[in-house]
Amino acid sequence: MMLRYALRTIRDRKGGFLGALLALMCAAALITACGTLLETGLRGRIATERYAAAPLVVSADQNVHRTTVKHKGNGETKAKHKAKPVAERAWLPGPTADRIRSLEGVRKVIPELTFLAEPVAEPVDRPSYGHSWASASLTPFKLTAGRAPATADDIVIDRGFAERAGLKPGDRLTVQSTGAPRPYRISGIAAPAGRGELQQQTSLFFFAAEAERLAARPGQVTALGVLPTPGTDLTELKRQVERALKGTTAQVVTGDDRGPVEFLDAAGARIKLVSMGGAMGGTSLLVAILVVVGTFALSIQQRHRELALLRAIAATSRQIRRLLGREALIVGAVAGVLGSLAGLPLNTWLHSRFIDMGAIPANLERTAGICPAVVAVAVTLLGAWSAAWISGRRIARIHPAEAMAESAVERDRPARGRIAAGLVLLVGGGVLVAVLSGLRTEAASTPVTFLAVVVLATAVSLLGPLLIRTASALLAGPLRPAGFGGTLATANIRGNSTRMAAVVTPLTLLIGMTCTVLFVQPTLGGAARTQAREGTRATWVLAAQGPGIPSVAAEAVRTTQGVTAATEVVRTTVRVGLDKYQAQGVTQAGLSRTWDPEVTGGSLADFAADPRTAAVSELAAEQLGLHSGSTLKLHLGDGTPATLTVAAVYARGLGFGDLTLSHDLVARHMDNPLAVTVLVAGDSDHGRLAAALKKFPGIAVLAPATADRLQADRQQENSEVNYLAMGLMLAFTAIAVVNTLAMSVSERIKEFAMLRLAGATRRQVLRILRIEALSLLLIAAVLGTGIALAVLTAFSIGMTGSARPTVTPVVYATVVGAAALLVLVASALPGRLALKAGPVEVAASKQ
Numbered sequence: 001m002m003l004r005y006a007l008r009t010i011r012d013r014k015g016g017f018l019g020a021l022l023a024l025m026c027a028a029a030l031i032t033a034c035g036t037l038l039e040t041g042l043r044g045r046i047a048t049e050r051y052a053a054a055p056l057v058v059s060a061d062q063n064v065h066r067t068t069v070k071h072k073g074n075g076e077t078k079a080k081h082k083a084k085p086v087a088e089r090a091w092l093p094g095p096t097a098d099r100i101r102s103l104e105g106v107r108k109v110i111p112e113l114t115f116l117a118e119p120v121a122e123p124v125d126r127p128s129y130g131h132s133w134a135s136a137s138l139t140p141f142k143l144t145a146g147r148a149p150a151t152a153d154d155i156v157i158d159r160g161f162a163e164r165a166g167l168k169p170g171d172r173l174t175v176q177s178t179g180a181p182r183p184y185r186i187s188g189i190a191a192p193a194g195r196g197e198l199q200q201q202t203s204l205f206f207f208a209a210e211a212e213r214l215a216a217r218p219g220q221v222t223a224l225g226v227l228p229t230p231g232t233d234l235t236e237l238k239r240q241v242e243r244a245l246k247g248t249t250a251q252v253v254t255g256d257d258r259g260p261v262e263f264l265d266a267a268g269a270r271i272k273l274v275s276m277g278g279a280m281g282g283t284s285l286l287v288a289i290l291v292v293v294g295t296f297a298l299s300i301q302q303r304h305r306e307l308a309l310l311r312a313i314a315a316t317s318r319q320i321r322r323l324l325g326r327e328a329l330i331v332g333a334v335a336g337v338l339g340s341l342a343g344l345p346l347n348t349w350l351h352s353r354f355i356d357m358g359a360i361p362a363n364l365e366r367t368a369g370i371c372p373a374v375v376a377v378a379v380t381l382l383g384a385w386s387a388a389w390i391s392g393r394r395i396a397r398i399h400p401a402e403a404m405a406e407s408a409v410e411r412d413r414p415a416r417g418r419i420a421a422g423l424v425l426l427v428g429g430g431v432l433v434a435v436l437s438g439l440r441t442e443a444a445s446t447p448v449t450f451l452a453v454v455v456l457a458t459a460v461s462l463l464g465p466l467l468i469r470t471a472s473a474l475l476a477g478p479l480r481p482a483g484f485g486g487t488l489a490t491a492n493i494r495g496n497s498t499r500m501a502a503v504v505t506p507l508t509l510l511i512g513m514t515c516t517v518l519f520v521q522p523t524l525g526g527a528a529r530t531q532a533r534e535g536t537r538a539t540w541v542l543a544a545q546g547p548g549i550p551s552v553a554a555e556a557v558r559t560t561q562g563v564t565a566a567t568e569v570v571r572t573t574v575r576v577g578l579d580k581y582q583a584q585g586v587t588q589a590g591l592s593r594t595w596d597p598e599v600t601g602g603s604l605a606d607f608a609a610d611p612r613t614a615a616v617s618e619l620a621a622e623q624l625g626l627h628s629g630s631t632l633k634l635h636l637g638d639g640t641p642a643t644l645t646v647a648a649v650y651a652r653g654l655g656f657g658d659l660t661l662s663h664d665l666v667a668r669h670m671d672n673p674l675a676v677t678v679l680v681a682g683d684s685d686h687g688r689l690a691a692a693l694k695k696f697p698g699i700a701v702l703a704p705a706t707a708d709r710l711q712a713d714r715q716q717e718n719s720e721v722n723y724l725a726m727g728l729m730l731a732f733t734a735i736a737v738v739n740t741l742a743m744s745v746s747e748r749i750k751e752f753a754m755l756r757l758a759g760a761t762r763r764q765v766l767r768i769l770r771i772e773a774l775s776l777l778l779i780a781a782v783l784g785t786g787i788a789l790a791v792l793t794a795f796s797i798g799m800t801g802s803a804r805p806t807v808t809p810v811v812y813a814t815v816v817g818a819a820a821l822l823v824l825v826a827s828a829l830p831g832r833l834a835l836k837a838g839p840v841e842v843a844a845s846k847q
Helices: 002-012 014-043 096-100 133-138 159-165 208-215 234-244 255-262 264-302 304-312 317-356 371-397 400-408 416-436 442-482 484-495 497-535 551-558 604-609 618-624 663-667 686-692 704-746 749-757 762-800 809-834 839-844
Strands: 056-059 063-071 077-085 106-112 128-132 141-146 154-158 172-176 182-192 202-206 223-228 251-254 540-544 563-576 579-586 599-602 613-617 631-635 641-650 659-662 677-682 699-702
Touching: 014 264, 014 317, 014 371, 014 704, 056 234, 056 255, 077 264, 096 106, 096 223, 096 234, 106 128, 106 133, 128 133, 128 208, 133 141, 133 202, 133 208, 133 223, 141 154, 154 159, 154 172, 159 182, 159 202, 182 202, 202 208, 223 234, 234 251, 251 255, 255 264, 264 371, 264 442, 264 497, 264 704, 317 371, 317 704, 416 442, 416 762, 442 484, 442 497, 442 762, 484 497, 484 762, 497 704, 497 762, 497 809, 540 551, 540 686, 540 704, 551 563, 551 677, 551 686, 563 663, 579 663, 599 604, 604 613, 604 641, 613 618, 618 641, 659 663, 686 699, 699 704, 704 809, 749 762, 749 809, 749 839, 762 809
Parallel strands: 128 202, 154 182, 579 659, 613 641
Antiparallel strands: 056 223, 056 251, 063 077, 106 223, 141 182, 154 202, 172 182, 540 677, 540 699, 563 579, 563 631, 563 677, 599 641, 613 659, 631 641
């Protein structure tokens, strides 16, 4: 019976349930999209290209490991093993091949070299790598024109690149590899045999000796491709190879596991996608719960009289709860199915945008399983039922006479439990803000930042009726000059504070979250740029449009008249234990002339004098318990262990990274050893430097201020991924604002009719609506701005040491202006529709 009555209620009150349906559907779509991203990170396939013809590949271990032993009270021990990936490619000792060449079933072992090799002054739309022609059979590449490289001056290029660049055998091609750019003669063009062109990379093949020189890793190889004899069982061969390599760190892979070995960036992107999908999904879920509960509360409030009548004709509390629960489950089921279906194309669009932004590589295939959709439907059902249970607790619990009274006039104050819960969340939000002010790493502070916004917005939701009444009392004076419209608007806001709170809550969340998203990165990036700007003593800064600045270019600058120092800078990440730290490598000669990190301990001169020393930021020193003279053990970018002595501690860690090491030490263990920038000191002018760099195309000589502006632009580009991820939640919240406003206004058809019968014109009624909408906007703007300002200030204190977050007035005004436009449109359109019917007919209609 209750199910039938629930279906009839939904059918007869479509408008009231439409808002809840829309909120739930958006939540399901968002959860499906984020869940599919998470699933792609966990199970997404990375297809191999270069190793397509090598069924078995041996590579170096791309992780650093730590084993901890925990001693139990009964004398037993428990070992726990953890591993974390390194930032650069780890290389394999060349003699590893000798261990497996003689194994039964092995036809051939092919050493592979993969290194930076980018054409200069030619269009390159994908990563470009160099290889030895001796490893061409790993794909396999076959010549389609010309001949194989016979000398160090020859090069073979892949057919796809040749067609894009319009090159042919006999043409000259300048290549920027790990050293100085060098011209080569194209001796041939090759293409993968029996398959299409490479989609994710450009391949350039060199004479074997030249490839070893450019790779700059004597005695090491990138990987080993193992070709089995025909008929060999690959599983058994893999076991044999693993036994032969026991005691080494070599890894043996087959099938789809070859892709992550070839494309380290794609393997790293999977980890990033898991983190991003989980963070987006978790935050989306919190926002969805807040929005959906508010929407259901408004929907049930609109049916207060109907539910009160049911109580008056002997419906029990249990029957009311069952009715509301079944209605919620029906709406939740429909919304969950529709939303999960809508989430699939949303995820496709999101995945493609991440690829376009460079956040994930195109060869990480999107995985669209059934699990995210099932989870979205289940969460939607649970969320709908929970929201209905929370919103309907009072109407189902109180006496029928009280229910009838409250259906006519709103309660004087919210329930004590609601106030208590709101105060608890307010205190919890304050605790999160206090904790945030003590967090000094971006990885730790970012989730706390957005969690604090949601918790404080939830507190506003629960305390909303009290806040609305207080605000309406404060607004009574300023609105008095607006005449009777202002007086009526104030009275309506005060008399319907619960309904108005349902509108203010998503609007507060929208403004607070948007301001936080838009100003978190500028706060951090601005502080980092300020430190870098204040710590750069250089007169000029060299920047490259290509892969980087070779050391020979820096040396050419050093010998230029008027130059007193030229500091090459490379950047990577290293592991101290399993923790990741940003590190830079700098040439130490003349360092004090170009760089001032504000040393607070030790001496920069001591660091510059010894390549086996390190300078560390105050934050890293605090976290690692280091000081001048301490021993620092770390793993470099490719996992190579190193033991250094701390020579200096500096304050400008945001601008220059946590660790500063010798340039040569860092560059030897990087995939791209070219400098990202060169700091030049002295009184040499722009013309002399440009002349010295004439034979190095793509290197620009910039003033420090210009370089700072370019760095700001790059930071903005890197922030676009975060803006896109959070933008989905903001769009959902904006839809919730429109949804609740439309529901709130459409409920007041009879109220508008009574105003018109009392002599008010349609224009006057719409004016009252505008005053109410703008008043609610002002309340939400104050609350949302207060939340954002508290959170941003705490974030700034923790990350930069300053209580001055970066807030751009124009951007803030745009956010509030967009919210105002949203509110005015969302209230005006349903208001005009509500005023179309004649006031007499509406007043005479049934409640």
